Amino acid sequence: MHKMAVIGDASSVVGFVALGVTVLTAKDAGEGSLLLKKAADEGFAVIFVTEGIALGMIDAITSYSKKPLPIVLTIPDNEGHTGAALEKLRRTVEKALGADILFGKEGTGQ
Amino acid sequence: MQTNVSPTRMQLQKLKRRYAVARRGHKLLKDKLDELLKNFMELVRRNRDLRTAVDAALAEAFTGFTVARAVMSSAAVEEALMFPKERASVTASSRNLMSVQVPTLKWDFEEQKDRSQIYPYGFALTSVELDRAIKLLSDTMPLLIELAEVEKSVELLAEAIEGTRRRVNALEHILIPQLETDIKYIRMKLEEAERSNLTRLMKVKDIVRAKSI
Numbered sequence: 662m663h664k665m666a667v668i669g670d671a672s673s674v675v676g677f678v679a680l681g682v683t684v685l686t687a688k689d690a691g692e693g694s695l696l697l698k699k700a701a702d703e704g705f706a707v708i709f710v711t712e713g714i715a716l717g718m719i720d721a722i723t724s725y726s727k728k729p730l731p732i733v734l735t736i737p738d739n740e741g742h743t744g745a746a747l748e749k750l751r752r753t754v755e756k757a758l759g760a761d762i763l764f765g766k767e768g769t770g771q
Numbered sequence: 772m773q774t775n776v777s778p779t780r781m782q783l784q785k786l787k788r789r790y791a792v793a794r795r796g797h798k799l800l801k802d803k804l805d806e807l808l809k810n811f812m813e814l815v816r817r818n819r820d821l822r823t824a825v826d827a828a829l830a831e832a833f834t835g836f837t838v839a840r841a842v843m844s845s846a847a848v849e850e851a852l853m854f855p856k857e858r859a860s861v862t863a864s865s866r867n868l869m870s871v872q873v874p875t876l877k878w879d880f881e882e883q884k885d886r887s888q889i890y891p892y893g894f895a896l897t898s899v900e901l902d903r904a905i906k907l908l909s910d911t912m913p914l915l916i917e918l919a920e921v922e923k924s925v926e927l928l929a930e931a932i933e934g935t936r937r938r939v940n941a942l943e944h945i946l947i948p949q950l951e952t953d954i955k956y957i958r959m960k961l962e963e964a965e966r967s968n969l970t971r972l973m974k975v976k977d978i979v980r981a982k983s984i
Contacts, residue, residue, distance in 0.1 A: 663861050672845075676836050678852045679890070679905045680912065681860075706863040707876065707919050727930055729865055729874050732923045736915070737829050746822050750925065754815055757929035758808070 663730075666700045668693050669711030673738035677709075690717025697721055701731050711738035712745050776953050778960030786957065790950040797942040804935045807869050811928045818925050821918040828911040835904025842898040851897050861916065871931045873924040878916040 666683040667674045674684050685700065687693040693714040698721070700708050708731050715722060715735040725733045735746050776782050840848050862877045890902060 663863050665861055672837070672840070673833055675849060675852060676832060676904055676908045680909055706861050706874075707916070709915070726926045729872055729923070729927065730863055732863075732874060732876075732919045734915070734919045734922060737826050738833065746826070747819065750815065750818055750822065750922070753925055753929045757811060757932040 663704065663706030665707045665709070666705045667709045667711075667736075668696050668700070669709070669714055669736075669738055673711050673713070682709075687714055690714055694718045694721040697733065701725060701733075704731075706730050707732045707734065709734050709736045711736055713738045713740060716745060776957060778957045778964075780961065783954065783957045783961070786950055786954050790947070790954060793942055793947050793950060797939065797947060800935060800939045800942065803869065804932065804939055807871075807928060807932050807935060810869060811925070811932060814921055814925045814928060818918070818921045821914060821921060825911060825914050825918050828907060828914065832904050832907040832911060835900055835907060839898055839901035839904055842900055847897070848901060851901065868924065868928070869931070871927050873927055874920060876916050876920045878912065 664683055666685055667677045668685045668687050670688065671686040674686065678684050683700075683705070685696045687696050693710065697708060697710065697718065710718070710722065710733060712735050722733050722735070725731060735749070737746075776786070836848070843851075860879065863874050864877075865872045866875045867873075890905060
């Protein structure tokens with residue numbers, strides 16, 4: 662049995678408390694990175710990070726992308742979503758397929 | 772290209788065998804790459820759809836919380852949510868997708884099965900916006916979990932595709948051409964040796980014949 666955690670600014674993530682997800686509040690990206698590392702070490706399987714904070718800690722987040730666990734997922738915060746997640750997906754596709762193919766696919770897909 | 776093999780029959784045999792293996796490996800890897808790409812594109816599409824849905828749902832839920840904070844008070848909202856009734860937990864296991872270990876998640880509330888009883892507070896002192904936001908958030912949970920699973924799979928597959936592509940390219944552009952030139956080099960050398968042997972024999976025969984006459 663694994664646990665889930667949310668890292669984000671207090672006002673965005675308060676709702677997750679009701680669902681029994683562990684909530685770690687971070688004011689900025691630096692704090693977020695530390696919390697992320699701590700959470701990953703403690704064996705959380707899924708860690709959600711709000712976009713506002715995730716923007717400044719991309720490196721910390723991508724360092725987990727090669728391992729099966731934990732899964733670090735960015736979620737929008739209460740200021741709305743910035744499309745950072747889709748941008749990240751686009752980059753992943755670009756990395757895997759090479760740029761040329763990607764733009765063709767994305768162009769027809771959307 | 773400078774080749775560095777000794778032009779012997781044994782070496783030729785060895786190289787031919789390696790060439791056959793390299794060709795076969797290249798074909799297999801290429802098939803693997805194609806299949807990986809097929810899976811990858813499917814997952815990417817799923818990822819995009821899920822992401823769009825989740826982004827919209829969460830934005831709405833968060834807006835709900837913001838409204839709840841406005842209607843009640845920040846402290847009251849936090850107080851209401853202070854002691855969760857539920858504990859969400861996931862079970863992570865892994866699945867083999869094209870020999871890439873991708874995670875699969877199963878998620879549930881631990882305490883009770885009734886999803887309508889997740890509100891950790893009495894309804895008297897809280898606003899309806901809070902209830903709605905929490906409901907929305909808990910409804911989004913399955914999507915979030917699936918998104919986590921899919922997004923991770925996409926990342927891991929991308930990694931695998933990159934590696935496989937590199938191996939295919941290395942075989943296609945370096946190893947196979949090199950083996951081809953090596954084989955050609957040995958063949959030419961051997962043929963050349965044979966020809967020079969033949970002319971030498973003819974020459975020797977001429978000399979012998981000239982002497983015997």
